[in-house]
Amino acid sequence: MNNKDFEILDKAIRRVKDFPKPGILFYDITGILRVPSAFKYCIDKMCEIYSSAGIDAVAGIESRGFIFAAPLAERLGIPMILIRKKGKLPGKKYSCSYALEYGTAEIEAHVDDIEKGSRILLVDDLIATGGTLNAAVNLMEQGGAVVTDVFGVIGLPFLNYEKTLGPKIKVKTLVNYNSEN
Numbered sequence: 001m002n003n004k005d006f007e008i009l010d011k012a013i014r015r016v017k018d019f020p021k022p023g024i025l026f027y028d029i030t031g032i033l034r035v036p037s038a039f040k041y042c043i044d045k046m047c048e049i050y051s052s053a054g055i056d057a058v059a060g061i062e063s064r065g066f067i068f069a070a071p072l073a074e075r076l077g078i079p080m081i082l083i084r085k086k087g088k089l090p091g092k093k094y095s096c097s098y099a100l101e102y103g104t105a106e107i108e109a110h111v112d113d114i115e116k117g118s119r120i121l122l123v124d125d126l127i128a129t130g131g132t133l134n135a136a137v138n139l140m141e142q143g144g145a146v147v148t149d150v151f152g153v154i155g156l157p158f159l160n161y162e163k164t165l166g167p168k169i170k171v172k173t174l175v176n177y178n179s180e181n
């Protein structure tokens with residue numbers, strides 16, 4: 001990423017200290033959505049990266065992942081899969097629970113939405129530890145699909161998401177921050 005690309009997004013991303021709890025620096029992507037050129041920049045870049053990547057479907061993680069996954073799926077002309085928190089999807093589902101800092105969470109996807117043998121791109125707004133995406137990989141595998149790629153607008157590589165997701169998955173982000181900023 002060149003300096004100009006970094007600046008476009010960095011300017012639009014709001015930092016909120018101690019949200020949602022003390023010690024967390026929250027990177028808020030609503031600033032990107034307020035600036036149409038910044039949002040368009042994200043979707044254009046995603047198209048550039050994935051238009052020839054052989055992806056069969058885009059899976060978005062509730063809820064901010066949906067914002068970036070849906071326009072990409074539409075532009076690429078491929079299906080979008082919703083990965084939702086427990087209890088939100090009405091049909092027959094696969095589920096996966098995973099550990100949070102305190103307690104556990106569970107995500108689900110419709111059985112019918114996952115095509116056996118398909119190549120999936122997972123999309124979220126931000127990748128921190130990679131724990132949520134790792135559970136999403138498990139969901140897709142329950143349906144016989146393969147997650148080849150993971151995308152986040154923002155990456156926090158110091159939280160070691162690449163290690164969590166393993167060497168087989170290609171991870172792309174548009175802007176990365178270290179523990180200082």
Ligand code: AMP
Binds near residue numbers: 061064126130
């Ligand atoms: P993780 O499972 O640790 O990779 O966390 C990823 C999920 O938590 C994403 O859906 C993010 O939206 C959210 N998240 C985690 N850390 C932050 C942060 N510092 N700023 C904004 N969102 C975050």
